[in-house]
Every structure is written in C-alpha cells, then in structure tokens.
Amino acid sequence: MQRLSASIAASAGAILLLALAYLLFWPVPVQPKAWQAPVDEGHVDPYLRNDRLRSATHMDLGGHTGPEDAARGADGALYLSTREGVILRLTSDTQVAKVWARTEGRPLGIEFDGHGNLLVANAELGLQRIDRHGTVELLLDTVAGEALVYPNDVAVAASGKVYLSESTRRFSPRLFGGTYPSSILDLIEHGTSGRVIEFDPDTGTGRVFADGLSFANGIAVSADQRYLLVAETGAYRIWRYPLSGAPREILLDNLPDFPDNLNNGLQGRVWVGLIAPRNPLLDRLAERPFLRKVIPRLPANWRPQALPHSHVIAVNVDGQVLMNLQDSAASVPMITGVLETRQSLYLTSLTSEHLARLDKRDLATH
Template identity: 40%
Template sequence: MTGKRGLWLLPLALLAYLLFWPVPIEPVAWTPPPPLDYEALAQRVLPMKPIERLAAGECHACEDVAVDSAGRVYGADERGIIKRYDPAAGRTEDFAITGGRPLGLHFDAGGNLLVADAIEGLLSVSPDGRVRLLSTGTPERRVFVADDLDIAPDGAVYFSDASRRFPLTQYKLDLLEHRPNGSFWVYRPDEGRTELLLDSLHFANGVAVSAEGDFVLVNETGAYRVLRYWLKGPQRGRAEVFLDRLPGFPDGISRGENGLFWLTLLSPRKPALDALMARPFLRKILARLPAFLQPAPEPWAYVLGVDASGRVRYLFQDPEGAYQQISSVQQFGNKLYLGSLAEDAVGVFTLPE
C-alpha cells in the first residue's frame, strides 16, 4: 500500500511544482497583433541560397559580424573572443578577448572596432587588439546587457541594453515576462558622456543609424517591431514605429547601400506562444518546465531589405534554415555577411543584380 500511495503522490507533487514553484518572472498580459504578410509586401522575394561558410568550425555563435576596409571578417564569438577571418589567406585567428560576451560590432572612423558586450559594456578594440572600456552606463543606472551598436556620422555611438532584469543567458525569461526592461543609449566619445535616450523597451536589440544621421532604428525583439528614434528635425528626440507586426523575432539590423537597411528575424513567431501572451499564469507554468520542453527557435532564415520609408524592397528566406537563427547581417560590396546564434561559421551570400 505504501508503494501505491507513493505513486499517487508523484503526479500531485508534479502538479504542485508546475502551479506553485517560485519563478523569477511576473508576466504581464499582452495580445500580440497578428503578423503582416511581408511576402506580399515585398517587391522581390528570393531564396537565400547558396550560403558560403567562412571560418567554419572556428566562429561559435558569432552574434554579429563586421568587415574592415581590407575585407577581413570579424565575428563576436560566444566564448568571449573576437575572431578575425582573412579570406585571402583562408585563416582564422583570435583578434581580441573581451572577457565577457561580445554581441554587437562596428568599426569607427579611426579603425577601432567598437563592441557591445553583454557582460562588460561598451568597449573599443584598437587595430592591434587592445581592449578599452568606454561605458557601462551612468552613475544612476548601469547598462546590464549591452546588445548592439551603430555609429552616427558625428561619431556618437548609439547602443541598446536588452534587459535590466535578466542576463543574456536568461533572455527567454525576459521575453516570457514581456515587461519593458530594455533601453536605448548614446555614448558621445568627444565628451566621454553616456545618456539614456529611451526606456521601457521590450528587449532592445539591433541598432542602425541612417546614412545622413537624422534617425536611428532600434529593434524591439519582444514586441515584433522596429522603432525609429529621430536625431534631427522637428521630431528630434521622439520615437515612432518604423516596422510592425513582423512575422518573427527581429534581432540584427544594419545600414546597407543605396538607402537600404537590412533586418534579420531570428526565428518565426509561434502561434501557441502568441496565444499564451494573454495568459500570464500559463506563462509562469511554461517558465517552470525544463529547458528541453520549452519553445526553441526553429530552423529558419529570414532577411528583409527595407528603405528609409519602411517599404520592403527585398525578402530573402530559406524555410529549411540551412544556415539558421540569423542574428545579424552586414553588407560589404555585393555580399551580405551573416551572424548566427546556432552556427559555427559566418555566413555569406551574394546579392542578386
């Protein structure tokens, strides 16, 4: 009898765990708007193939990539290393070690590689690989998860802080909670001053400044949208929605050529997860499940090319995700260089004429 009673207690204990075990999130109810049909909106819909792999086996989960004037490719490796791949020599080397988790990369006018590091903050790496700290926020508020950056024509560095509550390793909890924990900042190197520009963002992510420096785009991954923050003109200091109701989670964004911006969607939206967003209690239960039972990104590849007015000029996709979980995209000449959270190489493919 004792053994049978114990068997009955197991499901009760499991139920009690799923219902009452403490979790570090306090979700809020949200009803996501349905996604727009971006295939119908795009002027050209093209397959994202073939994709060449650079630094194969050497660049692990390189979230962002950058290309220098010599055509060498840099990747933000998850092991805290900035990798450099020389296509002429076919060789990969360790360019710098940040001591944290580098995410965003961008070269400044002096050839220094600026880095948004999720642990260390905003960094600058000299051409010979020396790392220098630029900013960790302000005395009143520390940047918690520096995620991405871009540099304006006047040298100002705009960067995102994904979440002030959860470290990068717990980004799924931030998305499940759906509280506006992210923020958007500027660092002015000529003054050595950091300023908070926008607060209360839903997982602030990719950043891209316009070529004229009149506005900057910042992704809200948790809200399936892209914001535009005006730097000049009558709307200066104000934010507005630039792209909305995206069919996936926006991650990286960058300024390309001919007035285009390139935007990556890391993974498609899941209808079941969207349905749970209106039910905070069920999202707490989901947070209690072991990691292997929680929603995971699907094999998928999706890159949009949009102009300054938000019109979709290109949609590149691969539903099978031969190169998947694309987290960043950078144009260099007629090629797009891709970073990924799942691959061990930098992806590259040639743009059509």
C-alpha cells in the same frame, strides 16, 4: 491486494499533486506582464516564403562559433564577434579566420567608429573599444549609477555619438546562463526594461536615449543621419527615432519573425536579421501571465523552442521592404544579421560554426 492498490493510488495522487504544485507555485525569476500580441499573419506579402538563401556557402571559423555580428574594417578585412568571447579577423586573401582580440565576455553587436576603432556591445561587461592593435578598453559599464545588464548592439553616428541597446535590465547573461537563456526569460516576462543609451566619447558619459522597450535589440543610424532605428524583439517591430528629438514612429510592425540585428547596407538599405519565427504558444499566452510563468518550470525540452527558419530582409528608412530572402531548410541557423559588401552578403548567426556568404550574382538568377 486492495490495500496495496489503494496505497499505490494514494502515492500516485500525492506525486501528481506535488507535480502540479511545482508547476503552479515553484519560484521562478520571471514576473510576466499581460499584453496583447498582434495577430500573426504569417509569411504573407512582402514576407512570402522562398529559398533565395539556399545557395549560401559556408566559411570555416577555425573552431569558433556563434558569429553574432560582422563589420568591415578600413583594411578590407572582416571582423566577427563570437560566442567564445574573441573577435576574429578574416582577410579576403587567406579566407582564414584568426583571433584578433579577446573581450573576456560575450561580444554581440560590433561597429567601427570614424577613427578605425572597433566598438563592441559586450553582453557581460558593457561598451568596449578595440584599437587597431587589438587592445581592448572598457568605455561604459554604468549609466546614472546603474550597471548595464545586457548590452546588445551598437551604432555610430557621423557626429561621433555612439548608441548602445540594452536588451533588458532584468536578466543578466552572466547570472542566467548566457545571452540566449536570458533573452528567452525576458521574452516570457515581456517586461519593458529595454532601453537605448547614447554615449559621448568626448566626455566619456552616457545617457538614456530611449526606454520602455520589450527586449531592445538591433540598432542602426540611417544613412541620412536623421534617424536611429531600433528593433524591439519582444513586440515584433522596429522603431524609427528622429535624432532631432521628435517623437518616435513605428517603422515596421507585426513582423512574422523575431527581429534581431540591424545593419547598414549599401544605397541606404538597412538589413534586418529575423532570427526565428514567432512562437504561437507565446502569442496565445500573451494575456495570461500566470500561465506564462509555468514555462520556466517545465523540463528544458518541453519549453517553447526557436523554430528553424532562415530569414533576412532589407528595408529603407520609410519602412518599405526592398528584399526578402529566406531558406525553409535553415541551412544558416538562427540568422542574426547581414553584412553587405559590393559582391556579397555575409550572414551572421547566433549558433553557427561557420560564416555564411551569399554571392549577389546568385540573387540575380532568382
């Protein structure tokens, strides 16, 4: 009996050592960098918790999911990028979403140019242009001989110049299981391979406009055409880059949530989608890269998960928070951004099976 007990104990010890060796030394794709995360102050003023998004209604997408971004065409219809790789067209008269174009990848940020073409940041392929007939053309997939890895959002200036965020040059959505797993790996690593590309449609060439960003995400050209605003998701902040070439400035810092898309609204507003609250574990391990390397080795359900919370804000070009809309019940999961019209706010999402719509008249009653 004693021999049996000793054998069981030895086996258990060996298994424990193997498990520990796996957690500490098994190869993983991330090479975490130490950094100092700002102290999370939580949802304090001007981000006080509320439920002003609770009254949003949900529009069916005909079986499609993940309406990451929305844009309004000159025809008045709404256009949506989806997880299935298609662009949906939604008209106000039918309220039925129909497939308008197929991108053969994962379209994320979308925006119309001055000629009525829809520009698409395709996370798997590059910058695309879709004409009024739904014909898809690839405009840019390399910069300076280097293939684009993770295009994310797109913005168009009045000059015609196009700005494309590339979230990371380390983790391709095609190689690492999609945009969400790739983004998690980059946030764990906290590298600074994110950048912004400026594309000139007249010459068909692109150049690096800004780099050194920890997961470059949403971008928008300010209404006065003076600035390019860039969300740096991994650092919980939004930058303001003068298009004149002057040094960049921080517009918003130490956000309580991960910033995602930036979208131009009315009256100079810029809407910020805040996809999920900051993760306390990632902040605590910011200066401990070796321990962050353990996270990808954990079973999937043990890894840090995005906490459910719906949150969007509107800001001006000076960084003043003009509106703060939330829903603690997260009826709209993982909000990526906002499309504003005169009557409505349309809330886009990374995972939802619907497009959420908030009537502006409901905001006036709160």
